[in-house]
Amino acid sequence: xKTNNLLLQSVTQVVxxxxxxxxxxxxxxxxxxxxxxxxxxxxxxxxxxxxYLAFDIQSIKKALAFNYVNIIAIGLxxxxxxxxxxMFLGGPFLNQYDxxxxxxxxxxxxxxxxxxxxxxxxxxxxxxxxxxxxAIGEDA
Amino acid sequence: MTFLHWAIISPFLLAIxxxxxxxxxxKIHTGWFVFILPLALFGxxxxxxxxxxxxxxxVEASAPWVPSLQIFYTVYLxxxxxxxxxxxxxxxxxVVLYSIYYLDxxxxxxxxxxxxxLMFMGAMLGVIISDNMIVxxxxxxxxxxxxxxxxxxxxxxxxxxxxxxxxxxxxxxxxFAMLGGFAILYSITGTFSIQETxxxxxxxxxSNLFIPAMILVLLGAFTKSAQFPFHIWLPDAMEAPTPxxxxxxxxxxxxxxxxxxxRFTPVFAGVxxxxxxxxxxxxxxxxxxxxxxxxxKDLKGILAFSTISQLGLIxxxxxxxxxxxxxxxxxxxxxxxxxxxxxxxHLINHAxxxxxxxxxxxxxxxxxxxxDINRLGGLMTIMPVTFTITLIGAASMAGIPPFNGFISKExxxxxxxxxxxxxAWNMQTFGILFPVIAWVASIFTFLYCxxxxxxxxxxxxxxxxxxxxxxEAPIGMLISPIILVVLVIVFGLFPNLLAYSxxxxxxxxxxxxxxxxxxxxxxxxxxxxxxxxxxxxxxxVIALGTLLFIxxxxxxxxxIYKKESDILNPLYDGxxxxxxxxxxxxxxxxxxxxxxxxxxxxxxxxxxLLAYTMFRYDAFSMPxxxxxxxxxxxWVLVLLFILTTVVVPFINDRMAVIIIVGALGFLxxxxxxxxxxxxxxxxxxxxxxxxVVLFLLAFKHLPNLKKERTKPRxxxxxxxxxxxxxxxxxxxxxxxxxxxxxxxxxxISQYFIDNSYELAAGExxxxxxxxxxxxxxxxxxxxxxxxxxxxxxxxxxxxxxxREDV
Numbered sequence: 054x055k056t057n058n059l060l061l062q063s064v065t066q067v068v069x070x071x072x073x074x075x076x077x078x079x080x081x082x083x084x085x086x087x088x089x090x091x092x093x094x095x096x097x098x099x100x101x102x103x104x105y106l107a108f109d110i111q112s113i114k115k116a117l118a119f120n121y122v123n124i125i126a127i128g129l130x131x132x133x134x135x136x137x138x139x140m141f142l143g144g145p146f147l148n149q150y151d152x153x154x155x156x157x158x159x160x161x162x163x164x165x166x167x168x169x170x171x172x173x174x175x176x177x178x179x180x181x182x183x184x185x186x187x188a189i190g191e192d193a
Numbered sequence: 194m195t196f197l198h199w200a201i202i203s204p205f206l207l208a209i210x211x212x213x214x215x216x217x218x219x220k221i222h223t224g225w226f227v228f229i230l231p232l233a234l235f236g237x238x239x240x241x242x243x244x245x246x247x248x249x250x251x252v253e254a255s256a257p258w259v260p261s262l263q264i265f266y267t268v269y270l271x272x273x274x275x276x277x278x279x280x281x282x283x284x285x286x287x288v289v290l291y292s293i294y295y296l297d298x299x300x301x302x303x304x305x306x307x308x309x310x311l312m313f314m315g316a317m318l319g320v321i322i323s324d325n326m327i328v329x330x331x332x333x334x335x336x337x338x339x340x341x342x343x344x345x346x347x348x349x350x351x352x353x354x355x356x357x358x359x360x361x362x363x364x365x366x367x368x369f370a371m372l373g374g375f376a377i378l379y380s381i382t383g384t385f386s387i388q389e390t391x392x393x394x395x396x397x398x399x400s401n402l403f404i405p406a407m408i409l410v411l412l413g414a415f416t417k418s419a420q421f422p423f424h425i426w427l428p429d430a431m432e433a434p435t436p437x438x439x440x441x442x443x444x445x446x447x448x449x450x451x452x453x454x455x456r457f458t459p460v461f462a463g464v465x466x467x468x469x470x471x472x473x474x475x476x477x478x479x480x481x482x483x484x485x486x487x488x489x490k491d492l493k494g495i496l497a498f499s500t501i502s503q504l505g506l507i508x509x510x511x512x513x514x515x516x517x518x519x520x521x522x523x524x525x526x527x528x529x530x531x532x533x534x535x536x537x538x539h540l541i542n543h544a545x546x547x548x549x550x551x552x553x554x555x556x557x558x559x560x561x562x563x564x565d566i567n568r569l570g571g572l573m574t575i576m577p578v579t580f581t582i583t584l585i586g587a588a589s590m591a592g593i594p595p596f597n598g599f600i601s602k603e604x605x606x607x608x609x610x611x612x613x614x615x616x617a618w619n620m621q622t623f624g625i626l627f628p629v630i631a632w633v634a635s636i637f638t639f640l641y642c643x644x645x646x647x648x649x650x651x652x653x654x655x656x657x658x659x660x661x662x663x664x665e666a667p668i669g670m671l672i673s674p675i676i677l678v679v680l681v682i683v684f685g686l687f688p689n690l691l692a693y694s695x696x697x698x699x700x701x702x703x704x705x706x707x708x709x710x711x712x713x714x715x716x717x718x719x720x721x722x723x724x725x726x727x728x729x730x731x732x733x734v735i736a737l738g739t740l741l742f743i744x745x746x747x748x749x750x751x752x753i754y755k756k757e758s759d760i761l762n763p764l765y766d767g768x769x770x771x772x773x774x775x776x777x778x779x780x781x782x783x784x785x786x787x788x789x790x791x792x793x794x795x796x797x798x799x800x801x802l803l804a805y806t807m808f809r810y811d812a813f814s815m816p817x818x819x820x821x822x823x824x825x826x827x828w829v830l831v832l833l834f835i836l837t838t839v840v841v842p843f844i845n846d847r848m849a850v851i852i853i854v855g856a857l858g859f860l861x862x863x864x865x866x867x868x869x870x871x872x873x874x875x876x877x878x879x880x881x882x883x884x885v886v887l888f889l890l891a892f893k894h895l896p897n898l899k900k901e902r903t904k905p906r907x908x909x910x911x912x913x914x915x916x917x918x919x920x921x922x923x924x925x926x927x928x929x930x931x932x933x934x935x936x937x938x939x940x941i942s943q944y945f946i947d948n949s950y951e952l953a954a955g956e957x958x959x960x961x962x963x964x965x966x967x968x969x970x971x972x973x974x975x976x977x978x979x980x981x982x983x984x985x986x987x988x989x990x991x992x993x994x995x996r997e998d999v
Contacts, residue, residue, distance in 0.1 A: 079875075082957075083957060083960045083964075084954075084956070084957055084961070085955060085956040085957050086956070086957055087871035087872050087875060087957060087959075088872070088875070088957070088960070089872065089957070089959075089963065089964070090964070091876060091963075092872065092875045092879065095876065095879035095883065096879060098883065099879065099882065099883065102883075102886065122983070125979045125982060125983075128975070128979075129975065129976065129979060132971075132972055133972065136968065136972065146969070147968040147969055147972070149953065149964070149965045149968070151953070151954040163954065165954055165955075167953070167955065167961075167964045167965055170964050170968060171960075171964055174964075174971060174975050177975045177978060177979055178975070180982070181979060181981065181982035182883055184982040184985065184986060185887065185981070185982055185985045186883075186886065186887060186890065188986055188989045189887065189890045189891055189989060190890055192989050
């Protein structure tokens, strides 16, 4: 039974961006407010899930042509690489650094190595949630 | 590493080369390459004996093996060791020579045979020359192993495998017990060296572990030497090729137990327990073996039980001789160390006559194709040389003059009669049993010697009984038994050949410290020593044995005679199969294959263990102080929680269960909110959502839940277990909270609160801990997630359809 879920699809098109934006906010807020890579990743995953629920899998796959398994690997590499940077600088593994930098247009910006570390976690979480659900969902 | 070290190792080294000889020089019988080694070793030990040990000297050398554990490869060559070394190498050389003619070059796997045989020879030399108990044990187990390999040489036969397994199980059991005994001795004296243990024998004597150590060491000796009731492996070991039976199961390996008893006599002897166990077991084995040998119809069966019986004889003499360590005055001493002398003398005699008998029986088997005494007969004129060999061997075994068996039997009677005189240990009451049992056993010994001899060689020769054309053996096969019977005669006529060179030094090592002030044992053995009581006892033996043999027809119809197998065999077989079926039953009872049962075991075990620990340390307590006030909304939350939880087991629809469990998850998230954990709450909300989606996806494919019918008993059990787990966990939670309050343990969280911004430049403490303070945990958790995702892909996308090649 194929119904025309116009209402759902229209709402989804709008809401997805809201959720996505919120997840980005959560990700960046993590250091000083509730949030972080894990929560942000799950939130992004649920935005994408909503897309998959509202539209058919094939068209979403066309629109978002990611290979999620590769993203897992990329995420892990980013996190590990962040941890290893400190080893090259003579510190122990996973030593984090931070610096206040003045960037044009943005003003005073607080840069910390915890962000790329969290980014790796974010990518892994997004990808595994989708890998698992799509693998089970596509299984006939 | 001295030459003596290499002498022990040399058989192992040669064993490595044997397969190459067998493979690349097939024209020459592999045995010839082996033959050289025992001959050379025999020469070496002869030279050692003449130079050193016969003067009472010892050769001692040590090489470190595992020095940190006090394990040294120490060789110690004294009178006792050299006696065994000469037996092993001498009879070893003869057996190899015999086997060259016995085993066919083309039909048999000679490479296996000689590798095992050399392994055995090396291991046996190691046992008797090692001074370190651990090294002794290693070689001891090697003899068990190589012996089992040799018994199962014809491994296509079921009986060989059965015999090998039996001997392996029994001797390894004993060897393991012996290791336990050594460990106890080590814990008492702090050394693994036998000589040092002997030196501190009074320390061992005073220990309250004396009896366990003694019994464990004796278990090793009794199993190896086939003493009652461990003798049952020896008759089944007769499935081995005859050279193996001659070598292992008459002359050398079975005497390893005697060696052990003799070697440890200075440590343990002088107490009634040792005396009674060793001489009692020995006497009973003597009696039982001779009685059983009469019933056998197989020639090798007769010899097997005869070996058991003779080993019992030597063992009982060692037991009686141990009394000389108890008495300190020279007169009584001398009475009992004569028993030790007899034991050594008979040990040599037995090796010579039993070896020759085995070889003779092997010839008969080889040339006629049967060993059944009911089929054999009338071989006297056909096989005259074998006949002569058997005659002399059997006569010596029966104790007829002028052969060496006669002398040792007379001396045995002397020893047993003197045992009656021991003025201690209840010997006044029970002492009379010693000569009586010995005498009766000797009658049976005489009887089976007669059976062995007359049934084989006299009577009418019936060619139809044999599959082969019967003829005398080739000369090569006869050389070895001829040498042995010549020794039988020589030792019989000139027993003092052995007395000064071998027996005296051996006695010196069995009974150190008995002779003081530079005195030495004086051994003088005569073939003839007058009309004593012993001589009349021998006459009685001969007369009664002959009578019994003449009237054999009458008593051979008795039921007990017909039954060939030992009555202990059903016991062994029964307990072995009971062990198998019993352990199968136990395994099946607990390994049910139902995960529910295993979960129950684990839960019960954990609950009981925790409950025991809590009771044991009286750790129950209820927190009384610092309890936070409970706000009203918390009661509502908890009530909701309990309600949702209680409902779950009663729902029969899977989807409903998922939704209720989801509701539980959201309740937990609300808890997190209430306890001010925003990160946790967020994560919990999101995870719960994703998990519910996953469950719905996955459970769509499953069939509907069915009403399960379980017995009420099981339901009650499950309820009890789950209540128990719940109560236990609650109690532990309360108690540990109370413990923390009472002991004022500080949390480490203050450090994070203080340093979250200072060190990590973040205000969200949870996130700072996750990515900065304890980032390693986070990386590994993410790795876990990644592995789970790859696992799901493997399970679903790479699922097999059943047609792939695996």
